[in-house]
Amino acid sequence: MSQDTLTDTLIEDSAAKLFSTQVDKDRRLRAETGEWDAALWQQVADSGFHLLLASEASGGYGQGWTAAYPLLRGLGYWQVPLPLAETMLAAQLASAAGFDIPDGPLTLIEQGQGNQLTVAAGDGLATLSGTAHAVPWARHATAALVSLADGRVALLDLQGAPGVQVQPHANHAGLPSDTLVLQQARLRAVAANPLALDRPVWTLGALARSTMLVGALESALEQAVRYAGERVQFGKAIGKYQAIQQQLALMAGDVSAARVATQVALADAPGGDQHSCAATHFSTAVAKVRAGEAATRGTSIAHQVHGAIGFTHEHALHFATRRLWAWREEFGSDAAWASELGRAAIAARAAGFWPGITAKTF
Template sequence: MSDNMIEETVKRLLANEVSRELLTAVETGEFAGALWQAIADAGMTKILCREAHGGIEASWPEALSLFYQVGYTQAPVPLSQAVVGQYLASRSGLDLAAGSVIALAAGAQTRALALTGNEAGTPATLTGTMTAVKWARHAHWLVVEAAGHVCLVDAKGTGVRVEPKADAASLPADTVVLDHAPVAHVLPAGISGLSRPLEVFYAATTAAQLTGALDYALDLAVQYVKDRVQFGKPIGKNQAIQQQIAVLAGEVACSYAAAATALRDLPAMQEDSAPQAEFSAAVAKVTASDAVRTGASIAHQVHGAIGFTYEYPLNFATRRLWAWRAEAGSSTEWAERLGQAFIQAGSDQFWPHLTARTLPSADAPATPADHQAQPTHAERTATHV
């Protein structure tokens, strides 16, 4: 299946199934069961999986349109989470049901977790509390990255308690309390260059999702300034508004480029190395999250008061943008990780690793090839003269 076919399939499916009535119903606590079943039947959740597990082994770039369309339509289902979870399970030889609802937890969410056991003959268990776990109340499986391991936990099993909460979009962002919850499987991703693969995959796909929703806000704004007439002409004829629309379009373009690069750097099913993935995912999440701050502000300034009303679609898009912006690590968290890695490695490591799109470590010298690409001081400062 080509990426165009994937795009056409998911775009048509979500356009037909996602409605204002569905969005409203999910915000009141319902789960979009019919939409989820249609997505599973179309094979979208297993798009990256091995053929033996019902997938087509698509690449991450081929799946970009899927994450983008989830954002553009604000589809109220955990499709991105399911794709990531199914991919990791398939890499580990597990064949989960296509209709499995999967919730992800990584990074700051799992720092308080304790992993016990995980030794020969000793079953592993997880204990601790996780906050803001999206869709946990509906999940069949929890994919949790804790203590350097990616763990698969039965969300309906013993030792798992879910306390329903909501995010800024009124979608499930639950607190999950684990009390010696059995780990069904420890997923040995085996990817060189990725110490925390789940966190990286989660950030990259969320960045793509944010880009789709921000592009939807741009389309709404463009259409509104064409239709809204004031003093006898569309307000889009005003140069100041044109400038703001151009800024918003630029934010979307930058976000899309960063997300596309991040997905390109993620490892395909048969790849065991991803040296650029963490750097690119961090940049994509920071870029997309910061674009939301600027872009959502412009979209609402252009619309005026109508954009804030519950009846207008920008309301739904903006609330999801703010909710997803905080998901999979905030821009501050990812920016700090980038900054700390480069500061600890020292100034000599900055340019080689920046141009190679890799995160340096304090004890890892740059490769000879990287040093060859390093510019002189004059070259680096030429643009500032």
């Protein structure tokens, strides 16, 4: 067994042990009331998961995105109510930019993409003003990693910082997706974007969400298959009926395609020994499109198989499907990413289409 394979196995085993034993219905429901699960976050922090992508020089583990697959997939599969994905990405970009990584959970902001933000030179450090929408877990985050439109990245303190107002909102899953109103909020640190990647927060955030979508899809599929084998109608399990089998087979195919597309994108993402970003944007777009489409069809099939019981709050299915509805829209919907790919393909014209596909860049 290679060292990389051993590392991936250890991460996968550790994540499965923690999430499967500690994350239950009560924890998920409490998160939807706005309660911060400090105990669960401390267990994650003690494991070092949040620093997996950060460089060793900054106190992290210097792993690549492929090593993060079990964690990100696990967030979806066990519906973990924590901003671990956001913190992992923020820590990676902060460490690559030479910033000291703030303690505690972190969140992400991309200037533009619906956020009306302006940067002004202040007395010393720059300031940020305007409104940022749908900032995940902002009310609980100690700081935000901000990707600026001018090609820089910055750190913004949140908790109790002057000029920072948090307006609580929730996404379809009932998880924090807050609005930040900033009035000359002083940036803690500013540096050039350390990656050769435009919109690093938006793009890598979409990659993280794609992987989380895969995990939630796998959970919904397993629940649907299990229920189809348990629910008896007209004297036999509904899973014996060809129509149900066909729908589950379609969902399984979608989940498999989304998983493969996401794993390709993870391999193309910068991190660890992989520093090239040449194919990152293309592969992430494909992954977000495929995972988003799978989420749309998969939630429909899972609820059709379950019938009325799947829509009840008491049943566990909604924890997966509501996350699928939320995450398919965050960091760009599948339609938005498909439009980007389509415009690039049209610009490449016929002569550049096939070379662009094979090189994973238009």
